[in-house]
Structure formats: structure tokens, C-alpha cells
Amino acid sequence: GDSVTQTEGPVTLPERAALTLNCTYQSSYSTFLFWYVQYLNKEPELLLKSSENQETDSRGFQASPIKSDSSFHLEKPSVQLSDSAVYYCALRDLANDYKLSFGAGTTVTVRA
Amino acid sequence: DARVTQTPRHKVTEMGQEVTMRCQPILGHNTVFWYRQTMMQGLELLAYFRNRAPLDDSGMPKDRFSAEMPDATLATLKIQPSEPRDSAVYFCASGLGGRGRSYEQYFGPGTRLTVT
Known part of the structure; x- marks a missing residue:
């Protein structure tokens, strides 16, 4: 079955630092890939x-x-507090x- | 700006009571998903529908949970009887699936359920 593995959290970093969150997956088929963000007390x-070979931002x-x-x-x-x-x-x-397989999520805290 | 809507946003109920949560998917979307989120379990898929037909409800406790789509604009999730361990945030999401689509899902604001 599908498997999505993310950077283990929590991740804490200062404002303006560079952020990289790793995501690897196991799939035998063509895939669509997504990043979702969930702010405190909000929905994802x-x-x-992105689809294959297409960078997105x-x-x-x-x-x-x-x-x-x-x-x-x-x-x-360069991250901001709001990230x-x-x-x-x-x-x-x-x-x-039609399902999405979600990773476990990584908590990111940006400090001033 | 099309959005998924959910009602109620908050629900506090006593153990044993029936709880009904409602979701209005984005107009034109043909897939609807119900998720549950807790601190311990993260985001769990409970059930989902395509063109109003249930495709998979293997994530739901069958004895107490039921999910339906009476029409294309309404999805419901019922818990009867509710138990304290059902306390969680329940999210509805909708998407557009089909050839050439990317299948992303758009989440509603959630129903925060507390069972005492």
C-alpha cells in the first residue's frame, strides 16, 4: 500500500532561517503529490x-x-513567524x- | 470563493446521545470525505463518497457511526450512541476526481465534538 514518510518533528527555527521538510513516499504508480498546512485550530x-517532474511554489x-x-x-x-x-x-x-494518503505531519515553530 | 461548510462548528453532548454533523461540499465536486483528527491519532479517514455513492467506510466504527449523502449538496455523519472516546475534530473535505484531475481535497472548518 501507499506510505508517506515525513521529517519527524517538532521543528523549531528562528525567523528568516531556511526550512526544509522531507517527504518520501512508496508507490508503484504515477502519483499526485501535495503539501497541506494546518494552522492552530484551523482546517488543513x-x-x-505537483504532478510528476513539475516544480511548484x-x-x-x-x-x-x-x-x-x-x-x-x-x-x-526564509521563514516568518506566521509559518x-x-x-x-x-x-x-x-x-x-480517490483517497489521499497523508503523512504523520510535522509541527514547525518559528521563533522570534 | 467556494468553500466547504460544516455545521455545527462545536458540539458538546453527553455520552449516549446521538450526534449529527453536516457538510456542504463545494458545488460541482464529486467526492466527499470524512476525517477525524485527534492529538493521539492524527488525521484519520473515516469514509468517502464519489457521486454520492459510498466507496469506502472501512475507517469507521460500524456499530455506532454512519455516513450518508442524501443529495449532492449534503453529507452527514452520525454517531449513535456517542462515547467520550469520540471526542475529536471531524473534518469534511471535497474534491473533484476524474481523468486528468489532480484530486486535491479542500477541507471544511471542522466540527469540534466533545462527549462528556
């Missing part, structure tokens, strides 16, 4: 999505799927119908 919201975040090592790492060169949230990597596997 789509941060960015949103709100200063970037992610580029690398098929050779089944990864979809999330990066931001404190839980980040989920998710996978939609063409063999898995």
Missing part, C-alpha cells in the same frame, strides 16, 4: 500540489518531485482510487 489547507514555499528517490521535499528560504503550523505531505496514488 492546500499549500501546493506557493507563498514562498517550493517543492519539486524527484521520481528517482520518490521524494517531494518542501523548502522555504508556524503543522505541515502534511500527501500522496494520491492512481491505484488508490
